[in-house]
Amino acid sequence: MRSFMKHKLAQLNKEERLGQEQFLYKALFALPEWKKADTIAVTISINNELNTRPIFEKAWEEGKTTVAPVVGGNPKRLSFFKISSFNECRESSIGLLEPIPGEASSVNEESLDLIITPGLAYNKDGYRVGYGGGFYDRLLKNVETPSVSLCFDCQLLNDIPLENYDIPVKILLSGTDSREKK
Numbered sequence: 741m742r743s744f745m746k747h748k749l750a751q752l753n754k755e756e757r758l759g760q761e762q763f764l765y766k767a768l769f770a771l772p773e774w775k776k777a778d779t780i781a782v783t784i785s786i787n788n789e790l791n792t793r794p795i796f797e798k799a800w801e802e803g804k805t806t807v808a809p810v811v812g813g814n815p816k817r818l819s820f821f822k823i824s825s826f827n828e829c830r831e832s833s834i835g836l837l838e839p840i841p842g843e844a845s846s847v848n849e850e851s852l853d854l855i856i857t858p859g860l861a862y863n864k865d866g867y868r869v870g871y872g873g874g875f876y877d878r879l880l881k882n883v884e885t886p887s888v889s890l891c892f893d894c895q896l897l898n899d900i901p902l903e904n905y906d907i908p909v910k911i912l913l914s915g916t917d918s919r920e921k922k
């Protein structure tokens with residue numbers, strides 16, 4: 741399913757992608773959970789992921805603090821570091837963009853007010869198939885923080901494999917809504 745979905749994301753045409761992204765950003769910025777949040781966790785998108793740069797930029801404009809994850813440790817887990825510009829990031833050994841720990845300060849999980857959760861496939865209840873690290877399932881299990889995912893309509897499926905440790909996101913915004921409301 742992961743490779744199928746990566747392939748589908750690669751095929752999304754540019755206009756369709758940009759249209760859905762614009763809709764999803766607007767929906768995100770209108771959420772009470774966004775408005776209330778001072779500190780927001782966001783991944784820095786790569787390849788065919790939904791472009792998260794406008795989310796960082798809006799947060800900076802609104803004076804919010806943004807933190808991005810770094811994968812590290814043994815066993816591997818996510819740590820979050822404050823960034824106020826993309827210059828504070830570098831490409832990791834596996835090709836992710838991550839804050840440079842020496843330049844950015846770390847923030848503990850309890851300080852997050854909103855967790856924007858990445859994923860490859862979703863069902864309408866907010867259950868996700870992620871990239872297989874299990875990082876977000878473990879993070880969401882530990883905190884009460886609201887979680888939100890933004891997904892293109894092709895990522896919303898009727899049937900996804902569920903495991904008993906899977907934690908759904910609180911709010912799932914999908915590009916499909918943008919079609920219905922147009």
Ligand SMILES: Nc1nc2c(c(=O)[nH]1)N(C=O)[C@@H](CNc1ccc(C(=O)N[C@@H](CCC(=O)O)C(=O)O)cc1)CN2
Pocket residue numbers: 783784785786789809810811818834836837858859870871872873875876
């Ligand atoms: N842009 C972006 N950043 C992100 C995520 C994401 O989905 N998108 N993540 C979403 O969760 C986290 C990283 N997720 C990861 C998920 C799996 C593996 C993993 O399986 N790594 C293998 C090696 C893989 C390889 O060599 O390509 C390993 O470490 O053994 C690593 C990171 C945090 N940063």
Ligand SMILES: Nc1ncnc2c1ncn2[C@@H]1O[C@H](COP(=O)(O)OP(=O)(O)OP(=O)(O)O)[C@@H](O)[C@H]1O
Pocket residue numbers: 858859868869870871872873874875876877878881903905906
């Ligand atoms: N709460 C947990 N405690 C321990 N291990 C967990 C937990 N949640 C998930 N895992 C482990 O993480 C691995 C990956 O899980 P899964 O395939 O559901 O990842 P994912 O949902 O794609 O990743 P992510 O949550 O990072 O987006 C599995 O081997 C699973 O056993």
